[in-house]
Amino acid sequence: MKKVTVENFNEEANKTEVTYYDDRLAIIDSITSLKGETTRVKVDASLALLCLKGETSLYINGEAYTIRENDLLLCHPNTILEDNADSMDIEFRCICLSPEYIKQMTLISKSTWDARQFIEKHPVLHLGPEETAIFCQYYDLLRSKLTGTPYRHQREVTDALLSAFMYEFHDALDRFGKSFPRNYNSAENLFFGFTELVSSSFPKKRAVAWYADKLHITPKYLSAICKATCGHTASEIINQYVVKDVQMLLRRTDKTIKEVANMLDFPNLSFFGKYVKKHFGCSPREYRENYLQNQAR
Numbered sequence: 001m002k003k004v005t006v007e008n009f010n011e012e013a014n015k016t017e018v019t020y021y022d023d024r025l026a027i028i029d030s031i032t033s034l035k036g037e038t039t040r041v042k043v044d045a046s047l048a049l050l051c052l053k054g055e056t057s058l059y060i061n062g063e064a065y066t067i068r069e070n071d072l073l074l075c076h077p078n079t080i081l082e083d084n085a086d087s088m089d090i091e092f093r094c095i096c097l098s099p100e101y102i103k104q105m106t107l108i109s110k111s112t113w114d115a116r117q118f119i120e121k122h123p124v125l126h127l128g129p130e131e132t133a134i135f136c137q138y139y140d141l142l143r144s145k146l147t148g149t150p151y152r153h154q155r156e157v158t159d160a161l162l163s164a165f166m167y168e169f170h171d172a173l174d175r176f177g178k179s180f181p182r183n184y185n186s187a188e189n190l191f192f193g194f195t196e197l198v199s200s201s202f203p204k205k206r207a208v209a210w211y212a213d214k215l216h217i218t219p220k221y222l223s224a225i226c227k228a229t230c231g232h233t234a235s236e237i238i239n240q241y242v243v244k245d246v247q248m249l250l251r252r253t254d255k256t257i258k259e260v261a262n263m264l265d266f267p268n269l270s271f272f273g274k275y276v277k278k279h280f281g282c283s284p285r286e287y288r289e290n291y292l293q294n295q296a297r
Helices: 099-105 110-121 129-147 154-179 186-200 208-215 219-230 234-250 257-263 269-280 284-296
Strands: 002-004 016-021 025-031 040-043 046-053 056-060 063-067 071-075 079-083 091-097 124-126
Touching: 016 129, 025 129, 046 129, 063 071, 091 099, 091 129, 099 154, 110 154, 129 154, 186 208, 186 219, 186 234, 208 219, 208 234, 219 234, 234 257, 234 269, 234 284, 257 269, 257 284, 269 284
Parallel strands: 002 040
Antiparallel strands: 016 025, 025 091, 040 079, 046 071, 046 091, 056 063, 056 079, 071 124
């Protein structure tokens, strides 16, 4: 079974027309006929594919689905797709995002967890005309920004477009809200309480014990709940949020590195430098200089 990632889309392009790809994302405009072939792949990426014309059938994690005009196929990483049709002659628009890029853009929260649970149960959604038009508008704009002449803020514009698209997407899911999970067990309620504490605090405490104490449970139990609920430990979730704050403040050139470290409640510059090195692969100063150089291009 083939494993398809954002990075190897170009290698698999004998059957697809990859309009753009890099280590973060790929956008795909069409697919050629696969009549007489059976393709089974594991997609290690988040994928949103809108069918504009035609019809095809496929298996998604072993379940059979038919995709028709205005149907939106949504896949999380490690989804197994298998062609179940005589022909894949469909017109579609597809956006594919790497797991790391998704992690950078969408922090774990109750709303994102609800959406993930819903999509796992309903990977194919039928969109209305307005929702289809909105998807195509974002896709076309994203396509033009990525395939046009490179410019200084291209990455930031791309990030902003995708963030806006995700907000629109979550609003569209509200229409299917009656299918969202509403009754949570005690462990899930504690998990959501934890993510609310992390997201709403600034500067963010980096010790799991601090949040466990607020929730009146042990740090070990909190990490076990997080791991069982979303696959990440409590420490990993905290770091996702802290890294976002570090990025935001290092990009503000009106603050010195020491001021940033103080604002984020790091005990000293050395500790802050080691934290940034661990998560970004470079020192705080190097991160800022690289960011400024990219801005100047």
